[in-house]
Amino acid sequence: MLHDRRNEKHDAKMPIYGSYAEDSAIVKTSLRRSPIDAQIAYRLISDELMDEGNARQNFATFCQTYMEPEAVQLMSETLEKNAIDKSEYPQTAKLENYCVNVLADLWSVQKDDDFIGTSTVGSSEACMLAGMAMKFRWRTMAKENGLDINAQKPNLIISSGFQVCWEKFGVYWDVDLIEVPVDSKHMSINTDILMDYVNEYTIGIVGILGITYTGKFDDIEKINHLVDDYNKKSKWHELVIHVDGASGAMFTPFVNPELPWDFRLKHVVSINTSGHKYGLVYPGIGWVLWKDKKYLPEELVFDVSYLGGHMPTMAINFSRSASQVIAQYYNFLRLGFDGYRGIHERTKKVALFLSKALEETGLFEIYNDGANLPIVCYTLKADTDKEWTLYDLTDRLQMKGWQVPTYPLPKDMEDVLIQRYVCRADLGFNVAEEFVADLNEAVEELDKARILAPKAETTDGKKETRGFTH
Numbered sequence: 001m002l003h004d005r006r007n008e009k010h011d012a013k014m015p016i017y018g019s020y021a022e023d024s025a026i027v028k029t030s031l032r033r034s035p036i037d038a039q040i041a042y043r044l045i046s047d048e049l050m051d052e053g054n055a056r057q058n059f060a061t062f063c064q065t066y067m068e069p070e071a072v073q074l075m076s077e078t079l080e081k082n083a084i085d086k087s088e089y090p091q092t093a094k095l096e097n098y099c100v101n102v103l104a105d106l107w108s109v110q111k112d113d114d115f116i117g118t119s120t121v122g123s124s125e126a127c128m129l130a131g132m133a134m135k136f137r138w139r140t141m142a143k144e145n146g147l148d149i150n151a152q153k154p155n156l157i158i159s160s161g162f163q164v165c166w167e168k169f170g171v172y173w174d175v176d177l178i179e180v181p182v183d184s185k186h187m188s189i190n191t192d193i194l195m196d197y198v199n200e201y202t203i204g205i206v207g208i209l210g211i212t213y214t215g216k217f218d219d220i221e222k223i224n225h226l227v228d229d230y231n232k233k234s235k236w237h238e239l240v241i242h243v244d245g246a247s248g249a250m251f252t253p254f255v256n257p258e259l260p261w262d263f264r265l266k267h268v269v270s271i272n273t274s275g276h277k278y279g280l281v282y283p284g285i286g287w288v289l290w291k292d293k294k295y296l297p298e299e300l301v302f303d304v305s306y307l308g309g310h311m312p313t314m315a316i317n318f319s320r321s322a323s324q325v326i327a328q329y330y331n332f333l334r335l336g337f338d339g340y341r342g343i344h345e346r347t348k349k350v351a352l353f354l355s356k357a358l359e360e361t362g363l364f365e366i367y368n369d370g371a372n373l374p375i376v377c378y379t380l381k382a383d384t385d386k387e388w389t390l391y392d393l394t395d396r397l398q399m400k401g402w403q404v405p406t407y408p409l410p411k412d413m414e415d416v417l418i419q420r421y422v423c424r425a426d427l428g429f430n431v432a433e434e435f436v437a438d439l440n441e442a443v444e445e446l447d448k449a450r451i452l453a454p455k456a457e458t459t460d461g462k463k464e465t466r467g468f469t470h
């Protein structure tokens with residue numbers, strides 16, 4: 001439909017909601033013929049996004065939902081910088097390197113370690129890179145030692161509470177993901193049976209510092225002991241550990257620095273984290289570091305020209321905005337160690353406060369009270385004799401704008417439904433108190449309600465569950 005030019009003129013003075021363009025259809029399948037006014041376009045799109053829910057009331061996401069105005073300003077002023085163009089934006093490249101240095105220090109890199117690292121889009125890209133490094137290194141070792149590398153697929157060992165990026169890694173790079181099942185005694189990797197899964201085709205073990213489902217930590221120190229014993233006895237096969245610290249690696253160094261999970265442990269050779277989780281940056285930033293260059297096979301490193309010289313890069317992606325890297329650097333500069341610690345300690349207190357409030361209802365069994373990561377995770381006690389389920393509670397809380405996910409635990413515990421709150425920096429005590437009031441009210445309402453339960457089976461015969469991938 002072509003525009004009537006008289007109407008366009010008319011639009012210039014007309015308030016947005018009286019304008020011609022405002023009531024025309026938004027673009028859904030093909031471009032409209034003529035442009036519309038920028039303000040109207042802005043309004044149309046922001047209205048379209050209006051019912052999406054308030055990110056700050058979203059208890060499901062680990063991703064940062066608040067940054068200071070100065071950080072936002074810096075980000076919006078640097079959106080056009082391309083993080084991969086190291087020669088065009090050498091100062092930005094420097095800031096990225098400073099961030100890598102800071103992380104190496106936070107993760108206790110040792111004096112003689114020749115570490116290397118990079119920013120990524122998030123932990124997923126970081127995990128792909130770390131996984132590939134393990135695979136390439138294993139393959140070279142295996143070939144040199146006469147193993148028939150085609151006899152069996154290489155494998156990677158991880159707890160069944162892994163985040164979906166590891167499943168992708170297995171599929172994309174043709175590696176068998178071997179899952180150590182979780183059970184109610186071990187809500188993290190079961191180190192009693194872990195080594196039973198290892199064979200000569202194992203490229204490495206992933207320890208998770210902050211299992212996405214529950215917030216629990218794998219016992220990385222114990223894994224390191226087991227790997228040490230194995231490597232001492234092994235002829236050529238040197239097992240390595242990668243730590244998926246998407247959430248924990250930017251939290252634990254500030255709140256629980258004595259816990260050894262990082263490069264202090266001999267066999268931990270690489271670590272990833274999401275800058276957009278407890279690194280406190282808006283989504284689009286992750287990091288991966290190798291303790292020493294020898295753990296990152298050369299084939300994975302590409303040279304880009306940089307100020308007339310060369311600079312190594314490892315990335316799956318090419319172009320992306322540098323503003324997230326700059327925002328990470330902003331947080332490091334602005335907050336310092338004590339700033340991060342102060343924020344994280346308070347977030348943890350809020351998590352403990354919420355789990356106490358849950359406990360006081362007498363209805364819930366707490367799986368994680370927020371003591372290691374500020375993640376509260378619980379189930380409805382079996383003997384509560386309630387007609388309603390956690391899904392109903394989710395729905396009820398949604399009425400007040402809270403997004404609280406309910407989902408089944410991973411394989412072997414999938415009959416247990418849990419609910420999880422990811423507490424973040426911008427969840428203050430006042431808001432948390434409001435939430436508790438709404439929670440108690442929701443429970444009261446549900447107790448009084450007559451619940452129409454969904455059919456036990458869907459039409460295709462599957463048991464009804466609702467899922468969650470992060």
Ligand SMILES: *Cc1c(COP(=O)(O)O)cnc(C)c1O
Pocket residue numbers: 062121122123124125127163165208210211212244245246247273274285286470
């Ligand atoms: C969130 C998460 C990931 C994926 O991180 P992104 O930064 O979202 O790509 C991987 N592993 C764990 C343990 C996570 O919690």
